[in-house]
Amino acid sequence: MASEKSVWDSNIAFVLAMIGSAVGLGNIWRFPNVLYSNGGGSFMIPYIVSLFILGISFVLVEYAVGFKFKTSLSKIFFTIKSRLEPIAWFIILVVFLITTYYVCVVAWDLIYVVLSLTKAWGANPDLFFTVSVLHASDSLSGITTIVPWVFISVLLVWLSSWFIVQKDLNEGIGKVSKILLPILVLIVIVIVAFSLTLPGASIGYTQIFTPNWSALTNLNVWLAAFGQIVFSLSLGMSIALTYASYLPEDSKLTDNALIVAFSNSGFEVFNAVGIFSILGFMALTSGIPFNELVTEGTGLAFVVFPQVFNVMGPWSSVIGPLFFLCILFAGLTSLMALLEVASFAISEKFGFSRRKSATLVCIVGFCISCLFSTAAGSYLLGIFDAFLNNFALLFGVFLECIIFGWIYNFDELVEVLNSHSTIQMDPFWKIIIKYILPVCIFVLWAQGVYSTILTGDTTSHMVMLALAIVLVVVPIIFTLLPAKNEDYYKPIQDD
Ligand code: PFF
Secondary structure, X not given: OOOXXXXXXXXXXXXXXXXXXXXOHHHHHHHHHHHHHOOEHHHHHHHHHHHHHHHHHHHHHHHHHHHHHOOOHXXXXXXXXXXXXXXXXXXXXXXXXXXXXXXXXHHHHHHHHHHOOOOOOOOOHHHXXXXXXXXXXXXXXXXXXXXXXXXXHHHHHHHXXXXXXXXXXXXXXXXXXXXXXXHHHHHHHHHHHHHHOOOOHHHHHHXXXXXXXXXXXXXXXXXXXXXXXXXXXXXXXXXXXXXXOOOOOOOOHHHXXXXXXXXXXXXXXXXXHHHHHHHHHHHHHHOOOHHHHOOOHXXXXXXXXXXXXXXXXXXXXXXXXXXXXXXHHHHHHHHHHHHHHHHHHXXXXXXXXXXXXXXXXXXHHHXXXXXXXXXXXXXXXXXXXXXXXXXXXXXXXXXXXXXHHHHOOHHHHHHHHHHOOOOOOOOHHHHHHHHHHHHHHHHHHHHHHXXXXXXXXXXXXXXXXXXXXXXXXXXXXXXXXXXXXXXXHOOOOOO
């Protein structure tokens, strides 16, 4: 039997869940590096332009579609044109596969929450991370060797995500967002306030406010800004669409979208002040040039920061665990949202209860994540990330622009949005979605595909080919499988 349609019990639950879905690893460890390598202070111009013109515009499409149709992406695409259903399953599958490795990064972080209590990484955090934690091999050769601690941690992260997502919407995602998000903000405030008191902090934070104006004439800087907005706002992943489908009728759409987008960007800029100040302190203390410290991703979190904590003195026993807890909470709230997309789509098509579809999704997801718990895990993860983020996800967003902007009657979305918002949308919005956004996405996509193909080795190309085949075959299978829920094939009632 199909589960009862979930509805948020308050606007604040929706807003916090949306902010939680956006604030994630991308805000904490991706943004500082992107900001620094693309002109420092002047990067804020393309960043703000991308946020307003492209990011918020697309989020609004997702809000309007989710709110209007109140169902999953696959059913929405089926309703617009039945032949579009495989595209929806393609997007859902991409999001699901991203989830399987995102879990693994959150699991590494969980290990570091524990390690940071005693600074167990020792004097060489780089070697410790690759050899002692990951047992990393730089090819597929380690795929048969499970790394026990990573495996246990991955299992724990999957179990906690399952526990949250299988519950009733408000009891699970709603409640956890209301608890974790304020704690997350509090932790970041403590870290930033402390970081500003460190000697050398100004070496770091002035970088954010020192503009390199010539960077603005570089197309790559604009693409980087746009790429950050896509990643950070989780654009096109159908998260906003899914969460907005649970909104009650009297909700304010545009108002909520603006609150979420500004909170997400505010969070990442504020957090960057702390990260840069801490790196400024490290540059002063260790003599390592600042530009060598501002690395991205795992390098920043699991190598550079442990190095910083090694020289920070007694405060590192507080700031260290807080830093890793911050990543853990940001990661968990994003994970819940990523999981909800597939879980909701499956329950809508096959008529499963919320609990059953969440359980199914988590079991299959856990099995795939086991691949990343092997000695070849970090190697594979790099390939999955490059392919799914640079290629597949952007391709999905491009198709969504075409479907909502060109195939569907876009004016209906304008009407939905304007009749449920204090702020009214300008007709320029339509031009952005129909013309500007698809062109920008296409250029970003072409750039990503080019660099992904150029930088990979033969094995990585084979893995990507296998992924591409999966991304074609599985969506077709899901489309062909008959819906158990008869409502699935019925046209959606217009209000
Ligand atoms: N926006 C979240 C983050 O910045 O981490 C969630 C997310 C975005 C997860 C994009 C994965 C992803 F590929």
